[in-house]
Structures are given as C-alpha cells and as structure tokens.
Amino acid sequence: MAATAPQVRAEGTHGSGPDDVGALVDLVRGRKAVALTGAGISTESGIPDYRGPGTRERARNPIQHRDFVRDAAVRRRYWARAFVGWDRFSRARPNAGHAAVAELEASGAVTAVVTQNVDRLHQAAGSRTVIELHGALSDVRCLGCGSLEKREDVQHRLMLLNPRLVGTSATIAPDGDAELARSIVDDFEVADCLSCNGPLKPDVVFFGGSVPQPVVEAAYQRVDGAEVLLVLGTSLAVYSGFRFVRRAHERGIPVAIVNLGETRADPYAAVRIDRPLGATLTDLADALRRRTDG
Ligand SMILES: NC(=O)c1ccc[n+]([C@@H]2O[C@H](COP(=O)([O-])OP(=O)(O)OC[C@H]3O[C@@H](n4cnc5c(N)ncnc54)[C@H](O)[C@@H]3O)[C@@H](O)[C@H]2O)c1
Ligand SMILES: [Zn+2]
Incomplete structure (x- = not known):
C-alpha cells in the first residue's frame, strides 16, 4: 500500500543515462516490483508491435x-x-525478456505482471501472477x-x-x-x-472495447502494493495501460521504464532506459542474482 512506498521521488530522473542499467538495478534492488508490459517485450519473439521504431509509420486499421x-x-x-x-x-516462443521477468518473480523481486499483451508468452516463460488487461x-x-x-x-x-x-x-x-x-x-x-x-x-479487448472492471481493480491492487513499477516495452499510448502509471505516481511509487523510444510515462520516470528488453532484463536479473548469491 502507499505506506510501504519507498522514499524515492517518483518524478525527475536519478541522473541516469539512457543506457544506465545500474540505476535500474539500484532502484529495483530490495523493492517489490510490479511489471507493466506491452508489445515491446514480445518483438524479440517475432511478434510485431504497433508503435515501435519499425512499425510507427506502417498504416494499419485496427479492428474497432x-x-x-x-x-x-x-x-x-x-x-x-x-x-x-x-x-x-x-x-512464437518467449524470449530472454520474458524469461528474466519470470525469474524475477520466482526470486520474489517481481510480485505480478500486468500485461497489455494477448500472446500468453509471460505464462509460457513461467510467470505465474499475470493480469491480462486485454485478454x-x-x-x-x-x-x-x-x-x-x-x-x-x-x-x-x-x-x-x-x-x-x-x-x-x-x-x-x-x-x-x-x-x-x-x-x-x-x-x-x-x-x-x-x-x-x-x-x-x-x-x-479491441480498440473501443473496455477492460472488464474486475480486471482493472485487480491490476490497481497489485500496483498499490508495489514499491516500484517497471514499465516494459509499451508506448502507453492507450489509456488502459497508462492509468496504472498515473496511479503509481499519485501514490509516490517510483516508475522505471525500459523501452526503445518515447513513452507517455516518460515524465513520470525515475529511471528510463532506452535499450532492448531481452538484454536489459537479463542484465537486471543477473545483477540481482549476484547480490542474492553473494
Ligand atoms: N504481443 C502482443 O500480444 C501484442 C502485439 C501488438 C499489439 N498488442 C496490443 O496492442 C496494444 C499496443 O500497445 P503497446 O503499448 O503494448 O505497444 P506499442 O506498440 O504501442 O509500444 C511498444 C513499445 O515497445 C518498444 N519496443 C519494441 N521492441 C522493443 C524491445 N525489443 N525492447 C524495448 N522496447 C521495445 C517500441 O519502441 C514501442 O515504444 C496493446 O494494447 C496490446 O493489447 C499486443
Ligand atoms: Zn453461443
């Protein structure tokens, strides 16, 4: 709950550069994290996103x-x-990013995954507590x-x-x-x-459809209980995901973003890393594991 939120400002930056995985490790270490994921965590599995570097210009008419x-x-x-x-x-099979998220859950660093993805790759990688916002x-x-x-x-x-x-x-x-x-x-x-x-x-949930209320509530509960919110591979252009960043911000829960390119949550980020998820999350899991082992 809010009372457990760490004393890290949820605004501004840590003075971290876009490639500074160390700042991410520092923020996540010792804190219970919830991961909010999107299409970007599955591109390395061969499933294209909507608004990535290669897809932004592609004209598409999503189903309404x-x-x-x-x-x-x-x-x-x-x-x-x-x-x-x-x-x-x-x-499509889970990639290194999905595997690292599952490992972080197994070690207790991640308490839940709230995903906008519809591919079930988190579960295939071994994540257990997955809230599928969009089915x-x-x-x-x-x-x-x-x-x-x-x-x-x-x-x-x-x-x-x-x-x-x-x-x-x-x-x-x-x-x-x-x-x-x-x-x-x-x-x-x-x-x-x-x-x-x-x-x-x-x-x-197609465009113009709504996320079932019990699913939204379950996700809010998870975010409220988090000590850090990890935003992974999502532009958050869609409100159904963005609202959880707003909630974290309101509660003083720091937000860390790993995403290639801009996201709507950037102004709320304590740490922001512009680097591919597979490598970055693997580095994060390795760093946390070393600390646990040692
Ligand atoms: N895999 C899926 O299930 C899937 C795929 C496409 C779209 N969708 C649906 O469409 C909507 C799309 O919104 P969204 O915000 O999830 O996706 P999005 O396409 O709007 O944003 C994805 C972001 O991830 C970044 N990205 C891509 N590959 C990355 C990588 N390897 N490492 C780091 N960042 C990377 C992109 O630059 C982009 O900013 C979602 O609501 C989702 O339901 C789902
Ligand atoms: Zn029927």
Missing part, C-alpha cells in the same frame, strides 16, 4: 470493437486474416451466449470450413491477423458457436 460486434463483414475479414496469421503467431488470443468467446472455446479448436473448425486456405501464409500483423487478398476474405467461411450458433470473437 463496435464494428466487429455489429458487422458480419468485419468479422469475416478478421477471421480470414486471423486464420492465416495464427500459425506463426501461435508458434488473450488463445481464448474465443461467443457474443451470443458467452461460452468460451479454445482458439486451437476454433482454428481446427476453420480449417475444415476453408480447406483451400490451409498452408496459406501471410505477413503477420500485431494482433495475430495478417494482410490478405480481398478475394480470399470474401470467400471465407467463419465458424459459429457450437452451442448457440452465435458469432465468435477472440477474447481480447
């Missing part, structure tokens, strides 16, 4: 929640692209009756419905879908709910 719910054509386009993109997305692509929910189905099973049904497309590959896009020719989309057969024939939606 309202359009998906209202418009069967939007759902057809989504599922056609998602069907083709799934193979690569589902084969996960490996779950599919019926918009009619709310029942849940595994994406693998939906993928299998889509394969049977669209045998011509099996083996089609395409450029993977951030949300697990892919760029695809119009004709393929128009002919695509979507799968419906097995219980009620209702339309299926990946159980993720």
